[in-house]
Amino acid sequence: MQNNEITRDSLLSTETYVLRIENLSMHFGGLKAVDDLSFHVNRNEIFGLIGPNGAGKTTVFNCITQFYTPTRGNVFFTTDASRLQKGGDPSRQETLNLVGIPVHKIISLGLVRTFQNVEVIKELSLIDNVLIGGHIDFKANVFEQALKLPRARREEKAMREKALEALDFFDIADRKDMLAGGQPYGVLKKVELARTLLCKPKLVIMDEPAAGLNDSETDGLTQNIRKIRDAYNCSILLVEHDMGLVMNVCDRICAISFGRFLACDVPEKIRTNKIVQEAYLGEEE
Amino acid sequence: MDSNKQPTAMKKTTNFLLSLYHNQYLRFVLFGLLLACLPQLAKMKLIKTGVVTTMAQILIYAIAALGLNLLLGYSGLISLGTAGFMGLGAYVAAYFYGDLQLSFWIALLAAVAIPTLIGTLVGLTSLRISGFYLAIATLCVSEILLKTFQQATDLTGGTSGKNISYPVIFDIAFKRDTMYLLLVVALVLVMMLTWNLVNGQFGRAMHAMRGSEVAAQAMGVSLLKYRLLVFAIATAYAGLSGALYVFFVKGTYPTTWVLNLSLNILAAVVIGGVRSIYGTVLGVFVVWGVSDLFLNNIPFFRQNPQISFIVNGVLIILVVMFYPNGLGKLPSDLKAGLSRLLGGRKKPGIPNKEER
Amino acid sequence: MSTILQLIFRSLETCSIYALAALGIIIIYRTSLITHFAQGSMAMFNTFVVTWFFTSFSMPLWASVLAGIISAIFTGFLVDFLVIRHTKKVSPVGKQIITLGLIIVFLGLAPMFFGVATLQLPRFIPSGEVVVGGAAISYNAILNISLGLVIMLVLFYVLHKTKLGLAIRATASNEQTARLMGVPTQSVTMMAWAVAGVLGVLSGVMIAPATSVSVWLMNPVQISALFACVLGGFQTFYGPVLGAYILGIARNFLTYYVSSVWGEQIMYILLLIFLLFRPNGIVGKKYSKKV
Structure with missing residues (x-):
């Protein structure tokens, strides 16, 4: 089911996409x-990426985040030049292929x-859990941390403030010191969202948040997802x-079934799409 | 706990005292001061001098145990090489201080650096594969080291061991009691460093790894880097512990650094409580102190020295099976149980910093 | 030529011993998902039992070994019944720690029961050798080698051709599913501990005449057996046996041709380096982990 519409669509919008999956196979x-x-x-x-059980949604997900290395295909990601090299211009956007990048670098x-x-750590307080999301922004090495040298202390303080902001964003700042x-469960879900915000994300991927x-x-x-998009751009x-x-929340939706593309459109069209309905209800004819 | 009312002088003082009470570093120092009193008590004939020796041994082993606790408690890795690396630290210190006549500080530094370097190499090979290979690799390395201690006679003195004198530090000739004080200072410093480490970015990364390797990686934690790092730290602590041992005991023999010691230190960590600093020290006390200080006064235990060793093994198994947080968790569990008994329901999720 | 043959003959005997011990470890790993660090110390304890019967009661060697085997089955049952059975909810690391605790227990129990003096255990066949191609091999070595092979063959036959073996393999591949399909996994696990115990004591009795019976008797065997498992991969039953043979032969060649003092150490270092390139061992398969 090669879909010409999609290819044309992506060609037109190369300048505005943040993520482009191309002929991905796993x-x-x-x-x-x-x-x-x-x-x-x-x-x-x-x-939104939807599909019936076993459609391969999570696999797509893992291919994007490089937990799996895809058998074929590319995952293009557009991000600030400053994230790719030191001293890069933060306003300039650059595109790179994620395939092969170590998972912890993503x-x-x-x-x-x-x-x-x-995935939260039960033995840690909420704010400490959020702070894990800021892991990559710590520059102080282990020695500086062990001796609490100025840089380690400064970074910890700044990151703690950011984490508090993130918790406040979801109205759970009052629980920050609770384990x-x-x-x-609802609070933990919010903690997980707050944690993603600490790295100033370009793209947040949520695996079945509801x-x-x-x-x-x-x-x-629903409100929080919009809020994240608007506040963090x-x-x-x-x-x-x-x-x-x-x-409710998605601008566009892609439906897949058995790992294959079904349709990609605005929610109203997807709702009425015959193929998608069939895939969900089962082909009984 | 902050109120909007104007704090009175009275309140200010209580707040200040409270903050002092909650200050971890002050607690560590206080803990150290208590330990430092022992030789004085021995001089006043309130306790036997043997007690001080036993306590010194406990302080030394506690340092290595804190390292193993970082490794085991935080990253879930097992090392069976603790004794080997301690021995390496001891022999390096003895060689640098005794044979090469270098200063105490250089000997100490080498005794930490060389085991750390070798540990890192071992970690690099085994940790790349899978966490549980580390136990096998370190078991092997400790056997290799033990053989080296026995056979590299030129460097180690072979089976007859190696002897040095008490060190001279900053032109002060140390004696038994001053060495004991040095051990206390070292332990308190190590406790502080460990506290700093586990409560910062490093500690959180460790927690994340233990919670879920997948989630940790997604948060940018490189598993290999952090496993290697924590193993290196554990080895460095072991090296330090070995060096302090050789300066306190004034000698080292191969028979000290056998698997039993590694297993005993592991027992101390597990019994005392993973991820608990005071718990680890308590665990070391249970493993070495209880038998030396109390049980040996009872003839039955004196005649059967194996009993306390077996008890350690049984305790490990029981703790893992029924009380995985170890004795370090006992006070807070008792407190929680007590408050539940008294009817005041404890709110769940209140963090208790000192448990960590 | 005869030197090489001699080295191989000498190696084959130790290979058998390592292979038996490694099989014990792998059976436990496959049925209980535990890296069995206490395999060696349990074997040491039961070898002491054999020696005790032999020296204190002057029982014939074969009867003492039989007593040791019974004691091994009994200790295996006991360990499973008292400890392992109750550790379903314990993390893999916790289980490893439990086997380390078991080492302590057995290291402590042995001197309590049998004293601290080191004891001697004779060979089954005290003397006599055959000469093949200029290299001598003792009757006892031939016995050990063939005994080892026979046990392994029987074990493989049971594992792959009988209903019991199917139950063991089912438990090994997925304990929970096996249980749901009606495999009595509890009995299978208990059996596995008993079998591992027997394999241990046999390897102990075979190695004992070469050294002396002390609490450290099994240390080299345990390490070699663990490494045989690593080298052969933990995924199959035959991999560790293969690993044990490679290890045993490599050790003797290295100690003879390279260095008599450091040969063994060099082998371990080579092994660690080898693992860098083949992390899952010679016949190991790569797990695909589910995220």
Whole structure:
């Protein structure tokens, strides 16, 4: 199912995309988890990736963040030149292929993710959990940290303020010193979001952010996703099961099934798209 | 806890005292001062001099144990090379100070640097593969080191060991009691450094790695770098501990640095409590102090010295199975249990800094 | 030529010993997912049992070994029953630490029961050798080599051709699924501990005549066996055996041709370097981890 529309679309918008997946394939032995998939995410866009169970959404995700090295295809990412080399012009944008970059280097490019089942450290306070997101911005080495030399102390203080801001952004600053273990799930989800904000992201990828949330919490999440986009001026890629949330919040949606591209369009069109409906309801004809 | 009311002088003083009470560094210093009193007590014949020797041994082992605790508690890696690296530190210190006649500080530095370097190389080969190879690799390295201590007779004195005298530091000739004070100072400093490390970016990265390797990597933590780093720190502590040992005991023999010592230090860490600084010291006290200071007064235990060793093994297994946070968690668990008993329900999630 | 043959003959005996010990480790790893660090010390303890029966009761060697095997089965059962069975929720690191705790227990128990004096255990066949191509090999070595091979063959037969073996392999590949499919995983695990114990005591009895029976008896064997597993990979049963043979032969050649004092150390260093290039061992497969 080669899709000409998408290719043309991405050619037109090379200047505005932040992420462009090109002919991405990921094979596990004989299983084609992702098969020749292409789509792109524009700057300042909230983009949804949907599909029925086992469609390969998480695999796409892991190929973008380089937990998997894709069998074929490219993942182009546009970011500030200053993130690529020291002294680069922060306003100039540069594009690079993420394939092959070590997984722990990805975040320093401004690409950060959340996890399906929240990954917070129970034994740490909320603010310390958020601070983990600022890991790459610490320049002080272990000696400076062990001796608490001025630079280490300064960085810690500045980062703590930023973390507090991030917590405040989600209205949970009053809980900052409480341990993460024992906090309600909704709060932990917010902590995870706050953590992504600490690295000044260009693109936040959220893996099923609505999983395990009740309806009112999902509403809150919808607002928070928009808030993040507006306040931090970044793009958001949602991988989601909850159709309500996706239809509500996304500017555009890409639907996949069995690792293959189905359709990519604005929510209203996706809702009425025959192929997508079939994939979700099962082909009974 | 801040209120908007104008703080009165009274309140100011209490706040100041409270902040002093909560000041970790002050607590470490206080802890050190308490330990430093022991030789004085021995002089006043309130305690036996043997107690001071046992305590000195505990202080020395506590330093190595703190290193292992960083490794085990924070990154979930096991090293069986603690004794080997301690021995290496001891022999290097003895060689540099005794044979080469270099100053105490250079000997100390070398005794920390050389084990750290070798440790880093071992870590580099084994940690790249998988965390659990480290235990096997360090087990092997400690055997190699032990053989070296026995066979490189020119450097180590072979099975007859190596002897040095108490060090001269800044033109002060140290004696047994002053060496003991030096040990206290060293331990308190190491505790402070460890505290700083675990409560900063380094500690958070460790926590992240232990929580989920995947999440840690996504947050930019390089697994290899941080595993290597924490292993290097653990080896450096072991080297320091070995060097202090040789300066206090005035000698070193190969038979000291066998697997039993590594296992005992591991026992101390596990029993005392992973990720707890005071717990580790407590654990070392349980492993060495209890048998030396108390049990040996009972004839049965004197005749069966193996019992306390076996008890350490059993304790390790029991703690891992039933009380994974170790004895260091006991006070806060007791407090929580007590307050639950008294009806005042403790709010969940209140952080308790000193537990970490 | 005869020197090389001699070296190989001498190696084969130690290879058998390493292979048996390595098999014990791998059986535990595959059924309980534990790196069994205490394999050596349990073997040491049971070898003491053999020696004790032999010296204190003047029992014939074969009867003492039989007593040792029974004691090994018993200690294996006991360890599984008292400890391992209750560690389902313990983290992998915790389980490793538990086996380290077991080392301490057995290191402490042995001198309590059997005293601190080092003891001697004779060979099964005290003397006699055959000469092949200018190289001599003792009857006892031939016995050890063939005994080792027979045990391994039986074990592989059981593992791959019998229902019991299927149960063990099912437990090894996924304990939970195996249990749901009706495999009595608890009994399988207990069996595995007993088998590992027996393999341990046999390797102990074989190595003992070459040195003396002390608490340190099994240290070199344990390290070699662990490294055999690393070298052969933890994923198969035959990999560690292969690793054990390579290791045993390499050690003797290095100590003979390179350095009698440092040969062993050099081998370990070479091994660590080898692992840099083949992290999963010779026949190891790479895991694909799920994120």
